Amino acid sequence: MTATSTNNAAATATVAEIDVLSVFCGADGRHGNLLGVVREGRHHPDRAGRQALAAELGYSETVFVDDPDRGVVDIYTPGLRLPFAGHPLVGAAWLLDLEAVNPPAGEVWVRQDGEFTWITARPEWAPPRTLEQYASAAEVDALPAPPPGEGWLYAWAWEDEAAGRVRARAFPRRGDGIVEDEATGAAALLLTARLGRALNITQGRGSQLITAPGPDGTIELGGRVRLLSEHIR
DSSP, rough: OOOHHHHHHHHHHHHHHHEEEEEEEEEESSOEEEEEEOOOGGSSHHOOOOOOHHHOOOEEEEEEEEEEEEEEEEEOOOEEEEEEOHHHHHHHHHHHOOEEEEEETOEEEEEEEEEEEEEEGGGGGGGOEEEESOOOHHHHTTTOOSSSSSSEEEEEEEEETTTTEEEEEEEESSSSSOOSBBBBBHHHHHHHHHHHHOOEETTTEEEEEEEEEEGOOOOOEEEEEEESSSOOO
């Protein structure tokens, strides 16, 4: 086998191990944030290789499963490694039917409730975000993608404050090809902690995230998950 054919075979094997999910789908099963799940993280043991694969795939996050029994996972955006992120943990927990997931930030408990998968996490684990409130959902809808400025922006407005319904959009603005994040669990945790109440968030084109404050400063984050493809090539 030539060096070229060996490299091509290795690339095919790498891509073939990935499941693609849509996390935080709407009630009609549409929308949601794409997630790559590499079930056999041992096939990609070094951080540089994982980062390169996450960049090649181009999803907002890709998660590598290092221990499926204990739920040990490693999370990457196209440009950096994250100690915690909401949609990869909800997606991996659903796909692997786990009772807990263990990213670097700490143990995250999981429960299933009908069509929703829930995780319990601490908002201080979430990476920093600028949470900017707008006067109306229409103003959030009208924002360009991305808005001018620097740094991770979570733009939100009340759709129905009494009911806890929020309209949100998220813009990483970090130069890694992700112009707008379709559904952002970490930002939903931060907003819930700031407001101190349960929220029903519609983000992006129509993704849905549900949150509820818990004891000891924890927050539950829930959403629907859909499998798009297995072992893509």
